[in-house]
Amino acid sequence: MRGALQSLGPADGPSSAAEFVEALGLWDEQGRGLRPRVVAVMVGSADGRATVQGRAGGLSSPTDRSVMRELRTACDVLLVGSRTFIDERYEHLLDPGQPERRIARGRTPEPVLATISRGLDPALASVPLMGRSDARVRIFTEANRELGPSGAQVEVLHHAPGTLTARGCLQDLAAGGARLVVTEGGPHLLGALVADGLVDDLVLTVAPLIVGGESLSVLAWPVFDPPVTLELGAVLRGEDHLFLHYALRTSR
Numbered sequence: 348m349r350g351a352l353q354s355l356g357p358a359d360g361p362s363s364a365a366e367f368v369e370a371l372g373l374w375d376e377q378g379r380g381l382r383p384r385v386v387a388v389m390v391g392s393a394d395g396r397a398t399v400q401g402r403a404g405g406l407s408s409p410t411d412r413s414v415m416r417e418l419r420t421a422c423d424v425l426l427v428g429s430r431t432f433i434d435e436r437y438e439h440l441l442d443p444g445q446p447e448r449r450i451a452r453g454r455t456p457e458p459v460l461a462t463i464s465r466g467l468d469p470a471l472a473s474v475p476l477m478g479r480s481d482a483r484v485r486i487f488t489e490a491n492r493e494l495g496p497s498g499a500q501v502e503v504l505h506h507a508p509g510t511l512t513a514r515g516c517l518q519d520l521a522a523g524g525a526r527l528v529v530t531e532g533g534p535h536l537l538g539a540l541v542a543d544g545l546v547d548d549l550v551l552t553v554a555p556l557i558v559g560g561e562s563l564s565v566l567a568w569p570v571f572d573p574p575v576t577l578e579l580g581a582v583l584r585g586e587d588h589l590f591l592h593y594a595l596r597t598s599r
């Protein structure tokens with residue numbers, strides 16, 4: 348059946364994106380001390396590439412999209428790198444019915460969209476989500492200026508030059524009440540988060556494609572020595588896409 352997930356283990360595993368997210372215990376998350384729990388979700392080709400013609404969409408599938416949207420449904424904050432926010436032209440974060448499910452479980456109708464742009468890239472202003480009056484956006488920056496008028500509820504959070512770190516951003520979000528952050532990368536932000544021990548879970552979709560070339564891989568960062576080890580939690584299949592949940596034991 349299109350859109351269904353088949354669990355390959357453990358036994359009696361989830362059979363839909365909503366059940367998959369439920370099984371991760373995200374709805375009841377209380378955070379990780381000074382920072383929220385951080386769940387990264389990425390899609391890569393079988394050869395590890397993160398884009399087809401510069402966008403992730405060519406790797407995705409209806410089931411992959413539903414997993415992403417269910418993760419968004421459960422989180423307090425959706426964190427994306429400024430490049431991803433701009434290139435992927437974010438607009439609507441949720442599907443019909445998901446805001447109501449959030450409200451029923453004590454959440455706001457939609458997560459806050461947070462992004463990090465040290466230089467406060469002016470192109471942020473042209474992302475479609477920035478024109479939605481009900482969208483809430485937090486932009487972490489080191490730039491000593493504002494972004495200009497926007498239709499969305501935008502808060503620009505200034506850090507002194509040279510002091511903006513992913514950990515600092517997460518701590519700010521936790522101080523504002525965030526207990527669960529879902530990050531959709533991109534590869535550079537994911538690298539920074541993993542390098543700093545800030546990712547608790549990785550939900551990785553492997554798309555049934557070989558892309559080749561030299562485009563970005565799912566994570567862009569210098570060599571991890573030793574490599575970061577992952578603990579495999581769940582393996583699911585949706586058509587020919589594979590959905591893997593890993594826990595990162597290096598998180599701190």
Ligand SMILES: NC(=O)c1ccc[n+]([C@@H]2O[C@H](COP(=O)([O-])OP(=O)(O)OC[C@H]3O[C@@H](n4cnc5c(N)ncnc54)[C@H](OP(=O)(O)O)[C@@H]3O)[C@@H](O)[C@H]2O)c1
Nearest residue numbers: 389390397428429430431464465466532533534535536539
């Ligand atoms: N396959 C997937 O699942 C997936 C997911 C997301 C994105 N993508 C694709 O990946 C591409 C964009 O990814 P990307 O890696 O180039 O960009 P990114 O990670 O989305 O954003 C990088 C930008 O974030 C800002 N940033 C702030 N603090 C940072 C830190 N500590 N480390 C790294 N960046 C930091 C930087 O902007 P400042 O210099 O302004 O601070 C940097 O240029 C797009 O083509 C998108 O389609 C694929």
